[in-house]
Amino acid sequence: MTYSGFTWIKASVRKLVYLLSAIAPRSNKKAVFGSYKDQFCDNSKYLYLHWLQTEFIRCIWISGNKELVKQLQTQNREAYYRWSVKGMFHSLTSQYFFYNSYIGDINQWFANGALKVNLWHGLPMKKIEFDIEHGPMAEVFNPQGSFAHFKQKLFAHQQYIKPDLMLSPSPLIDKLFSSAFKLQSKQILRAGFPRTDFYCHQDRTQSQQHKPIIEQLAFKPTKNQTNPSVILYVPSWRDSHQTANPYTQAFDWQQLSSHLVKHNQLFLVRLHPNEAQLAKDFTALPNIINISDFEDVYELLGQVDLLITDYSSLFIDAMPLGIPVCFYRFDEAHYMQQCRDLYPYTQTLPTIAPQCIHFAELLAQLQPQAIVQQKQQYQTHYQQVEQLFWSNEAEDAFCALERHLTKEGIKEQAVGVQS
Template identity: 50%
Template sequence: MNAILLLLRLTITQLIYTLSDFIPRRHKAVMGCYKDKFADNSKYLFLHWQQQKTIRAIWISADKQLIKRLQTQGYEAYLRWSLLGVWHSATAKFYVYNTYIGDINQYLAKGAVKINLWHGSPLKQIEFDISNGPLFQVYHPQNIMQKLIAKAQYHQQYVRPNLMVAPSDMVKKLFCSGFRINDEQLLTCGNPRTDYYQRYKSEDWLQLQLPINTQQVILYAPSWRDSHLDSATNIYTQAIDFERLSSQLQKSNQCLLLRLHPNEAHLATEMSQYPHIINITFWDDIYGILEKIDLLITDYSSIYIDALQYPCDIAFFLFDKTHYQAECRCEYSYVAELPKAGIDLFNFVELQEYLIEFAQKRHTVTKREAVHSYQAFNRSRLLHTFWQHQNRCGLDCLDAFVQNEQIVATKKPA
């Protein structure tokens, strides 16, 4: 895209965005999710608001099947560029999303109160804190052309939220830095995605058709490796012999649930053909089963931070640690000082040995007893670091916020 086209795009999109600030906003919320999914914090706040009637909540997506499914379930949902999708995006007072305003509509959001619930805990550097990797130039353009590209192609990344949720003071500090917002723009409380299941029952586990005699369920949920954006290589089949793993799982009466990041969902197909390996990458999300699994295997993903609230064991499979540290986003410096939530494994042989040992563990000690033995002290410290304010329900705090905004609006002179 040459400079003239970039300038034209920038002019048009900024004009539309600016004009959206003059459209009267009504007391309703439009909500969406990354990759046009129905997942994460915005999903659970949406479901809560539907049940409690806190505010009129409308789901926006470009996925026709998803919109049809939600409408069939009795929810209000519209395609992003449909007439009603555009109307509600242009007139809703609240935008509620997990990543960027483009989860809903990045060109019609200027006059709205933007509530970014984010989709993870900051282990890797986020947004304006990013200091390396392919995302660096998005937030730190170095010359005129890069700045023009950033403004034209990454408009939504530069739109600051009006409100975020932070479950601890540490997370609050990092969100302020990464998004360039101030303390007053943070609600200190739990996340909707975990608070939801403290109040409502999950039926996600019923979707699974586990093999007969399954005694342990293992969730493998690795992080997205942004250094492989343009690569066709399946790094997971290179790191793991899934045929041998499947055979071992069958002998140990274990079942592996495979959950890749949405940006790598296409890689899961060739790994899901083996017995005792179930691909759940296509699920909306996995928060409804965390309380049921026996073991979480991840790597650099913050999913383990959510899992700290449940009794599962945690292990880290870091088969590409050297490459990841060199090519992907750096971690925040504080991460090196965190206590370990579980064992580090660096190759397939170590992974196999650990799973065999874990299978034998069930004969000698229960899952909960295992967690509360060698990991108890570490988990206590980690819970304080990341879930310091988990006693304040995020659903209730966000209810109070939108209700207070309505009260303030009604008191304003006409």
């Protein structure tokens, strides 16, 4: 890509702003939070909600979505628009940044000098960040030549800002995160994740987050559709920039819908935020429900009877709940060639679930009896893989972070202190 002279100047000025933000005085009594695509989701959301409840530290949500900010404010949660005076002030003066992807989830130009905690949004199967060697993202993280590298550090600014701390639930993830983000072992904290630990702290009988799934969906069951079983489809983002909608080619949606109605099943589709618009092409049929606009799926996982994915790591988060999994990799050859490689460890994992390439194979796995049989058929390997990702040594995410931040200098509660 060719950049104009003005674009070079603008990028250089922004880089200077980032460097100068290191001199801003920062308070260790407050933390700012944000998420990708200006959503309210994933690990940073659940850490923010938990600390609001426990009043461990003053929690401030920063977003470029003004409607989201207003919504949080009406719920008596502290939140500010990224480029408002208060949004910029708190980004410049908070000691702690908690984000799900990059510092730009909050403010990528005001993060220097803060302790940056990348809570990352998945446990990697496909290569991430500086481990990417093939596909479009390799040009960002591993450009060829010193000038290309310099240019990427300037124009892909936030991708090159290393976090100060990451959470990891097992030695395997330690190794992957250390390599992908170029971290030292002391920058890895053995812990679970807020998104998976949050509901362990909730009273499920009282929490509004645990309403029955049908009450949260635009679905009106008939007399024969009471208590339907729930199938959740969450595919990975295909970053190879395909022109055609890959999901219209991979499914016979009419046949699927007929099957779902016959067997009293709901098929929830949640596409990656970068592909969410594609769902409109196939989610108007009975019992197929588009939830791509949901903040995330963690509040629903406990009510899911089968998870279908391809290369997404969501199945790893579902394993402690014992949810059966089915892998539908309809474009595996293309994905491996045009997108990203998988990490080598994935080639040696025991088989924990059926792996389908063709739609007819997938449909066979959606038979109610097939779902029931899965748990018994794959139980031993399922437990082995769960232990690989979720070490018994992993501490609760909230306790681990609180202990770490206390060592960093939090001595007293900061709630109620307003600037």
